Amino acid sequence: SSGINAEYGVDLAYQALDFSTSASRKTSVIGSAARPTWMKNLEANVKQWLGIIPQEDIPVLKRTVENIKDPLYRFFEREVTIGRNLLKTVLTDLRDIEQVCELKKKQTNYIRSLLSDLQKGIVPKSWLRYTVPSGVTINPWVIDFSERIRQILRIVEAAQKGATALKELT
Numbered sequence: 001s002s003g004i005n006a007e008y009g010v011d012l013a014y015q016a017l018d019f020s021t022s023a024s025r026k027t028s029v030i031g032s033a034a035r036p037t038w039m040k041n042l043e044a045n046v047k048q049w050l051g052i053i054p055q056e057d058i059p060v061l062k063r064t065v066e067n068i069k070d071p072l073y074r075f076f077e078r079e080v081t082i083g084r085n086l087l088k089t090v091l092t093d094l095r096d097i098e099q100v101c102e103l104k105k106k107q108t109n110y111i112r113s114l115l116s117d118l119q120k121g122i123v124p125k126s127w128l129r130y131t132v133p134s135g136v137t138i139n140p141w142v143i144d145f146s147e148r149i150r151q152i153l154r155i156v157e158a159a160q161k162g163a164t165a166l167k168e169l170t
Contacts (some may be wrong), residue, residue: 043101
């Protein structure tokens with residue numbers, strides 16, 4: 001078989017490559033020195049944003065025959081569902097971006113668009129599920145969003161105590 005390789009001038013260059021999945025191969029081939037400055041800065045920002053945004057999952061509000069008749073409860077249920085889904089999206093996106101910046105995950109077109117928006121300080125369109133002032137940048141948006149999530153967590157806590165607790169919520 002080595003005669004065939006020599007005949008075609010192919011000396012199996014692949015033999016020199018290590019295709020193992022050992023722990024030493026799990027780090028990136030590129031290395032952190034090759035990362036652009038904007039990527040390092042974005043990684044630092046993402047870590048900061050992940051520190052600001054609440055990480056706990058928002059529980060689903062339980063429907064009962066009594067509370068489903070209450071329009072206030074139905075309103076809060078809708079708001080909690082929207083907040084819950086947006087929190088999942090934002091956290092997933094930020095964790096994906098963090099992994100891309102650490103060179104642990106490959107970029108997809110969606111992640112590239114997120115990287116482009118966040119690098120420019122723009123709130124990604126997929127995160128704009130509630131009205132914000134036009135031209136709002138990412139940092140104030142993250143602070144506002146985290147406050148909204150904390151408020152939703154207080155609403156869920158009150159809703160679990162009962163309908164009267166929801167009405168007394170300030």
